[in-house]
Amino acid sequence: MLRTILHIDMDAFYAAVEQRDNPGYRGRPLIVGADPKGGMGRGIVSTCSYEARRFGVHSAQPISQAWRLCPHGIYVPPDMSKYARVSGMIMQILADYSDMVEQISIDEAFIDVTGCRRLSGTGREIAEKIKSRIFGDLRLTASVGVASNKFIAKIASDLKKPDGLVVVEPGGEKEFLAPLSIRCLWGVGQKTGEVLKKIGLRPIGQIAAVQPGDLERLxxxxxxxxxxxxxxxxxxxxxxxxxxxxxxxxITFEKDTADFGLIRAALLELTEKTTRRMRLEKVRARTVAVKFRKEDFSTFTRQTTLREMVDTVEKIFPVALELTKKLFQEGTRVRLIGVSVSGLESGNSAAGPQPDLFNQVSRKEQKLAEAVDDICRRFGGRAITRAALIHPKA
Ligand SMILES: [Mg+2]
Structure with missing residues (x-):
C-alpha cells in the first residue's frame, strides 16, 4: 500500500521556547548554549533564533565564534528539563493522530498516517491540523514534510523552514529531488561530494540519470x-x-571538525543534557554509548557497561570521553557525535529505591547533581560551571 509519512521538525526549538516564555527575547538574536564569557567561553551553541542566524551564528558552533559574530546577542543556557516537557507535549499531540510515531530527537518525529487518512483527511490536511494544534496549544511552529517515505519527508520538512509545509505527491519523488544538491542525499559527505563534483554530477537529478553500475564502480x-x-x-x-x-x-557540527577541544566540549554538553533528562524521568542507566560520524558519513558506536547504575555527569562523562578517544584519530574530521545511555532502571536519589547506600560518594554526587539542576532552574544555569571537566588535569 502507498504510505503517507510526515516528518515533523520544530523550528529553532530551544530558542523558540525561550522566546515564547520571555517576551523580551522576541525578535532579537537569541543564542542558547554555553556561557560565552565575553568571547573566552568554551563550549558550543545548542540552538539559536532565526534573528541570530542572520549574523552567521549556527548550532554546534564554538560559542566564542558566535560571540565574535554577534556580541550584542542574548546568550542563555539551555533548560533541558523544560524542553523535554514541551517535547512530551508535542509527542502527545502527534499520538492523537496515529499510533505510528517514531521520535528521532527531542524536537523531531516521523509519523505514519497511512491508516488514518480516511478518518483525518489527506496527508496535507493532517499536517495542517498538526501544525495548527502545535501552534494553538504550545505557541510554537513546526515545519512538516509529507511524502510516501521517510527520506523524502525529511528533506521536504527542511525546505521551507520556518513554519513550512511541503507535500511531495506520490510519483513526484524523482522530480522533487532532481534539482536538489547531492548533499541532501544520506551518505554524501564532503569527500563523496567532491568526487561527484569532479566528475560533474551536482544536482541529484544527474545522479538519477546515470546507470547504477557506473556509480557503483566509482x-x-x-x-x-x-x-x-x-x-x-x-x-x-x-x-x-x-x-x-x-x-x-x-549534535551535527555544521562544519566537520577535527578540533578535539570542540568535540570534548560538545560531548560534555550532550552528557549534561542526557543526565538532566534522566533525572527528570527518574531513571538511572548501566550502559553508556557514544556515536561518532566522520565526514564521509561512516558511523561508529562504542559502548561500555558499568558495574553500577549511574545518572551523573561525573560518572558518565569520563566514560563517554574514553570511548570517544578510542574512535578519534588525529586529523579525523567529525560530522556528528552523540551520547546515550541504556539499560535503564527507574529510580534516582530523589524517588524510588535508594541508589547505593554503601557508596557515600555516589550519594554525594547525586545530591550535587540535583542541587545543580535546582540552581540552573532557578537562576538560569550560569551559577555553576564544570570547569574541572572542561579543563581536566592531565
Ligand atoms: Mg528542529
Missing amino acids: LGDTGARLWRLSQGIDDRPVKPQEGRKSIGHE
Missing part, C-alpha cells in the same frame, strides 16, 4: 545506495517506540 556500495536514494526509493518503516530503551542526545 563509489562502491555508497554509489549503489546513492543511486537508489536519487530515485526517491526508501522502504524503511516508521518504528514506534515500545517503552523507552535509551536516552541520549546528538
Whole structure:
C-alpha cells in the first residue's frame, strides 16, 4: 500500500521556547548554549533564533565564534528539563493522530498516517491540523514534510523552514529531488561530494540519470545506495517506540571538525543534557554509548557497561570521553557525535529505591547533581560551571 509519512521538525526549538516564555527575547538574536564569557567561553551553541542566524551564528558552533559574530546577542543556557516537557507535549499531540510515531530527537518525529487518512483527511490536511494544534496549544511552529517515505519527508520538512509545509505527491519523488544538491542525499559527505563534483554530477537529478553500475564502480556500495536514494526509493518503516530503551542526545557540527577541544566540549554538553533528562524521568542507566560520524558519513558506536547504575555527569562523562578517544584519530574530521545511555532502571536519589547506600560518594554526587539542576532552574544555569571537566588535569 502507498504510505503517507510526515516528518515533523520544530523550528529553532530551544530558542523558540525561550522566546515564547520571555517576551523580551522576541525578535532579537537569541543564542542558547554555553556561557560565552565575553568571547573566552568554551563550549558550543545548542540552538539559536532565526534573528541570530542572520549574523552567521549556527548550532554546534564554538560559542566564542558566535560571540565574535554577534556580541550584542542574548546568550542563555539551555533548560533541558523544560524542553523535554514541551517535547512530551508535542509527542502527545502527534499520538492523537496515529499510533505510528517514531521520535528521532527531542524536537523531531516521523509519523505514519497511512491508516488514518480516511478518518483525518489527506496527508496535507493532517499536517495542517498538526501544525495548527502545535501552534494553538504550545505557541510554537513546526515545519512538516509529507511524502510516501521517510527520506523524502525529511528533506521536504527542511525546505521551507520556518513554519513550512511541503507535500511531495506520490510519483513526484524523482522530480522533487532532481534539482536538489547531492548533499541532501544520506551518505554524501564532503569527500563523496567532491568526487561527484569532479566528475560533474551536482544536482541529484544527474545522479538519477546515470546507470547504477557506473556509480557503483566509482563509489562502491555508497554509489549503489546513492543511486537508489536519487530515485526517491526508501522502504524503511516508521518504528514506534515500545517503552523507552535509551536516552541520549546528538549534535551535527555544521562544519566537520577535527578540533578535539570542540568535540570534548560538545560531548560534555550532550552528557549534561542526557543526565538532566534522566533525572527528570527518574531513571538511572548501566550502559553508556557514544556515536561518532566522520565526514564521509561512516558511523561508529562504542559502548561500555558499568558495574553500577549511574545518572551523573561525573560518572558518565569520563566514560563517554574514553570511548570517544578510542574512535578519534588525529586529523579525523567529525560530522556528528552523540551520547546515550541504556539499560535503564527507574529510580534516582530523589524517588524510588535508594541508589547505593554503601557508596557515600555516589550519594554525594547525586545530591550535587540535583542541587545543580535546582540552581540552573532557578537562576538560569550560569551559577555553576564544570570547569574541572572542561579543563581536566592531565
Ligand atoms: Mg528542529
